[in-house]
Amino acid sequence: MQPVRPGDRGPVVADVRSKLTLLGLLPDQVCDEYDDAVDRAVRGFQQLRALTVDGIVGAETYRALEEARWRLGDRVLSFMVSHPLIGDDVSALQQRLLDMGFDCGRRDGIFGARTEAALREFQRNVGLSGDGTCGPRTLEMLARLARTVTGGRPEALRENERLLGGSRTPRGKLVIVDPGHGGQDLGVVAHGMREVDLTYDLATRIEGRLAAAGVEAFLTRGPDGDVDDLDRATFANAAEADLVISVHVDGHRNPECHGIAAFYYGVPDGTYSPSGERLAELVHAELVARTGLLGCRAHPRTWDLLRRTRMPTVRVEVGYLTNPGDAERLAESELRDAVADGVVAAVQRFYAAEQQEPAA
Numbered sequence: 001m002q003p004v005r006p007g008d009r010g011p012v013v014a015d016v017r018s019k020l021t022l023l024g025l026l027p028d029q030v031c032d033e034y035d036d037a038v039d040r041a042v043r044g045f046q047q048l049r050a051l052t053v054d055g056i057v058g059a060e061t062y063r064a065l066e067e068a069r070w071r072l073g074d075r076v077l078s079f080m081v082s083h084p085l086i087g088d089d090v091s092a093l094q095q096r097l098l099d100m101g102f103d104c105g106r107r108d109g110i111f112g113a114r115t116e117a118a119l120r121e122f123q124r125n126v127g128l129s130g131d132g133t134c135g136p137r138t139l140e141m142l143a144r145l146a147r148t149v150t151g152g153r154p155e156a157l158r159e160n161e162r163l164l165g166g167s168r169t170p171r172g173k174l175v176i177v178d179p180g181h182g183g184q185d186l187g188v189v190a191h192g193m194r195e196v197d198l199t200y201d202l203a204t205r206i207e208g209r210l211a212a213a214g215v216e217a218f219l220t221r222g223p224d225g226d227v228d229d230l231d232r233a234t235f236a237n238a239a240e241a242d243l244v245i246s247v248h249v250d251g252h253r254n255p256e257c258h259g260i261a262a263f264y265y266g267v268p269d270g271t272y273s274p275s276g277e278r279l280a281e282l283v284h285a286e287l288v289a290r291t292g293l294l295g296c297r298a299h300p301r302t303w304d305l306l307r308r309t310r311m312p313t314v315r316v317e318v319g320y321l322t323n324p325g326d327a328e329r330l331a332e333s334e335l336r337d338a339v340a341d342g343v344v345a346a347v348q349r350f351y352a353a354e355q356q357e358p359a360a
């Protein structure tokens with residue numbers, strides 16, 4: 001879709017307005033103008049959903065608006081291999097299953113194979129047929145059963161158990177290294193450099209070092225490849241990768257903005273990927289220590305690549321190309337080597353941790 005932004009008008013804006021109204025974020029009013037009230041409502045919604053807060057409705061924000069309107073019981077839920085159902089109703093179902101101890105993986109709002117398996121198990125446990133479809137009878141049963149497990153984070157525990165599997169080194173693991181942007185999408189362009197080239201350069205340096213450490217590493221695109229984030233996630237899932245490291249360089253209108261930040265899957269209400277958070281914190285710490293660039297910490301986001309990948313995924317923004325100081329450093333190949341060394345060290349520390357407490 002064509003993004004809509006403040007000042008725009010037309011049927012897409014009217015549609016966005018009605019979605020915001022349904023969510024209780026905008027007063028009901030027949031209008032097709034993207035005015036200040038819409039801008040505020042969109043920003044509030046983006047904040048709530050851990051999306052980039054820019055007040056512009058692009059494909060990702062539009063999809064999130066679409067997903068947010070579903071309440072559990074609005075439609076029959078089942079696993080559709082080619083077009084999985086996605087929405088807040090699926091998320092609510094997953095939370096109920098997790099609360100009752102049925103392992104559907106992390107609560108990501110996507111009705112996949114693991115959600116189906118957990119639902120079947122729940123159905124069999126309560127004497128239903130176990131068809132893996134959440135229809136009226138299953139909903140009735142879910143409503144009747146009070147929350148039987150509260151507190152703790154069974155999904156966080158399980159994620160850590162699966163991940164560790166006794167291994168203390170990344171040797172033999174499969175890591176996808178994802179150079180951000182590509183093709184027509186150049187990313188940030190400033191100070192005579194393009195993000196699309198920098199991310200590819202950094203990714204190949206990381207790839208080489210991972211291979212030297214005995215890790216199988218793949219890139220999601222070639223030097224001119226044009227792939228969107230959904231395809232990158234699909235690729236990582238199909239390859240059954242152990243980790244995904246997505247490399248970006250940031251940009252901002254304000255040239256003063258500078259520093260390194262890392263991102264993992266999560267929303268502010270507490271649903272998140274504990275292992276993603278851990279990996280993001282390690283990548284952030286290693287990069288800041290090795291480059292001397294400002295540390296802007298690790299943060300949860302719901303971007304497609306973070307959310308759709310089934311393994312711990314981290315997106316790192318290696319400095320701001322729009323900041324003269326960061327740009328000067330990014331131009332140095334020593335700095336880019338240090339970044340690659342830092343990422344590999346973080347992956348090693350991620351697997352080497354003697355004892356890993358599930359983040360609570």
Ligand SMILES: [Zn+2]
Binds near residue numbers: 181188249250
């Ligand atoms: Zn980028």
